Amino acid sequence: MTADTSADVSAGTTTDPTVDVIDTLAGIRPGSRLDLLRDRRPEAREHAQRAYEALFAPDSEQEVTLVERVALAAFVAGLHQDPAVARHYADRLAEHAPDLRTTIEREIEASRTVGPYGVYDEPSLAQESLIGPAYRAGRREALGERLAAALDHAHLLVFRPRESSRDALKRLLDAGWTTTGVVTISQLVAFLTFQVRVVAGLRLLGADR
Numbered sequence: 001m002t003a004d005t006s007a008d009v010s011a012g013t014t015t016d017p018t019v020d021v022i023d024t025l026a027g028i029r030p031g032s033r034l035d036l037l038r039d040r041r042p043e044a045r046e047h048a049q050r051a052y053e054a055l056f057a058p059d060s061e062q063e064v065t066l067v068e069r070v071a072l073a074a075f076v077a078g079l080h081q082d083p084a085v086a087r088h089y090a091d092r093l094a095e096h097a098p099d100l101r102t103t104i105e106r107e108i109e110a111s112r113t114v115g116p117y118g119v120y121d122e123p124s125l126a127q128e129s130l131i132g133p134a135y136r137a138g139r140r141e142a143l144g145e146r147l148a149a150a151l152d153h154a155h156l157l158v159f160r161p162r163e164s165s166r167d168a169l170k171r172l173l174d175a176g177w178t179t180t181g182v183v184t185i186s187q188l189v190a191f192l193t194f195q196v197r198v199v200a201g202l203r204l205l206g207a208d209r
Contacts (some may be wrong), residue, residue, distance in 0.1 A: 002153050020045070021052050022195065024085045026202040034206050048198065055188055056092070063181040067096050068147055069188060071104055076192040078108035079158050085196050105143045107151060111135045115159035132159065149175030150185050157189045 020028075022045075028034045038045050056069060076091040093101045135155040137148040142182035149172050156168055172182050 007113075020049055021088070021147055022048055022198055023204070025195075025199045026206070027084075027090055028202065028206075032206075034202055037205065038202075050194070051191055052195070054159055055184075055191060063178055064184045066099065070096060070151065071100055071147060071152050072185065073192055074101065074104050074156055075108060076154050076158060076189055077196065078105070079112065079155065080165050080196045081112070081198060082193070082196045085192075085199055100142075103139050107137055107139060107143075109140060111151075113153055113159060118160035118162040120162055121128075133169045134160070149177070153185060157186065158193070 016102070023035070023038070026034070028038070037152060056073070058064070058066065058069070066191075066193070070089060070093045074086070074093045077086040077089045077195070090101055090105065113133055113135075115132060117130040119129040119131065120126055135152060137143055137151045140148040143151065153168060153172055156164060168180055172185070173179070
């Protein structure tokens with residue numbers, strides 16, 4: 001028997017603290033074996049949920065708006081190609097900016113690739129360099145330069161992390177992001193990568209029975 005990966009994730013579009021988003025995305029039912037398994041690590045479970053709430057129900061939108069957060073999350077989740085996670089953030093984006101959802105979906109299709117890849121500057125690691133395409137958001141007028149730059153940077157972190165640099169961060173600042181905003185963007189990309197892997201791992205555990 002496999003885990004229920006077709007569970008309706010629409011309930012996960014809320015940041016209601018009574019709804020555990022990882023449980024929702026992994027199709028974990030209350031009282032199931034996976035539910036009991038997650039209960040063995042209550043702090044890890046709580047911290048993951050609190051991180052989600054901090055990123056997507058922020059106390060302040062001064063540095064990064066909720067729409068920008070959800071748009072970036074929808075883009076990153078789409079790059080990772082996990083259907084349930086991608087749908088969750090796409091649906092959240094549709095709640096706030098339905099036209100932007102279409103634009104983000106087109107950017108995902110235009111930017112999907114296989115990675116990670118990139119070039120090492122260190123001579124001793126040069127033989128491990130792997131060349132791949134560099135992404136630059138194509139619908140910049142619809143996205144706005146600020147969000148477009150965030151998508152550029154997110155794609156770099158997902159597929160070309162070894163090429164992250166001061167110049168890459170400067171491009172965000174030049175596009176209008178503050179230092180705090182840049183930190184939030186990086187945290188969001190890191191969290192999405194973590195969340196996708198946890199959800200995928202839980203599904204595998206659910207299938208192995």
